[in-house]
Amino acid sequence: MVNEVVFILDEKYSEINENMKYNYHAIALEKFNISEADRLYTFFTLERGLIRVPAKSVRKSKAKLAAQVEDFVFSHITIAKGCGRGVLSGAVVEKYFVELHQNYWALQHIDRVRIIFLSIIEENDSDERIFWLWANYLEELNHLSKKQQKDVGAHESQFSWITHAFLIQLFILLGYDFATVHCCVCYDKINEIRNGFSAAKGGVLCSKCFCSEYFCYIEPDTIKAIRIIQTNKLQSLAKVTVHDDVYKQLDRIVYNIEKWIMR
Secondary structure (H helix, E strand, O other): OHHHHHHHHHHHHHHHHHOEEEEEEEEEEEEEEEOOOEEEEEEEEOOOEEEEEEEOOOOOOOOOOHHHHOOOOEEEEEEEEOOOOOEEEEEEEEEOOOOHHHOHHHHHHHHHHHHHHHHHOOEOOOOHHHHHHHHHHHHHHHHHHHHHHOOOOOOHHHHHHHHHHHHHHHHHHOOOOOEOOEOOOOOOEOOOOOEEEEOOOOEEEOOOOOOHHHEEEEOHHHHHHHHHHHHOOHHHHOOOOOOHHHHHHHHHHHHHHHHHHOO
16 A cells, blocks of 8 residues: 555656756757657756757757757757656747858857867856856857958958967866966976977976977967967957967967867
């Protein structure tokens, strides 16, 4: 008799759980087709961080949900929770970033960022700062894409600059900040023309500590650019212009950091 009562209570509790719904501010990052008409979506949310959740029948011809959760769209999503991951039951777009989705350079840079991000971020580890950094990054790339459509000088190098800034600020938020004022080996002040960078050593190396094993040579302008990135918001950095050598060296620095983190 006792066992029967427990069974009935559990069944009712399960029915209640199936009807529970949770709302999240979310940025869609990835999707995979599963079964005949379903998809598995990856979102980075304000409230819970990285989550993966299936959507039922979303690939059917009459389904309307898929358009609300395209990659790199900022939406309010609803997840119906029973057990496990739950099911994506609704979504409303807040920002679609139309120009961004029509720009080859923007999508190429975001795709690179997505691969790095999903490689180093764990599920269900929320951080509001990272969420809004993502939102600001998409906003800035959308703005650059709009400028490029109007042919007012938004070049590929500007997309690179904002992307490098985003990644360096992301690494900082994850705890990977790097020395740029003093040499990370001998702690002398950085003031020489020839310097190097090593993520493994902790940042910039002076001319006497730098050697080929530390990956890359960087100019003083590149060090200044890193300092600007470390101390300014992403929105402000869109107004900064740097020369081509800085773009190339920042690319090598970001690759060096990425390789070291994911070693």
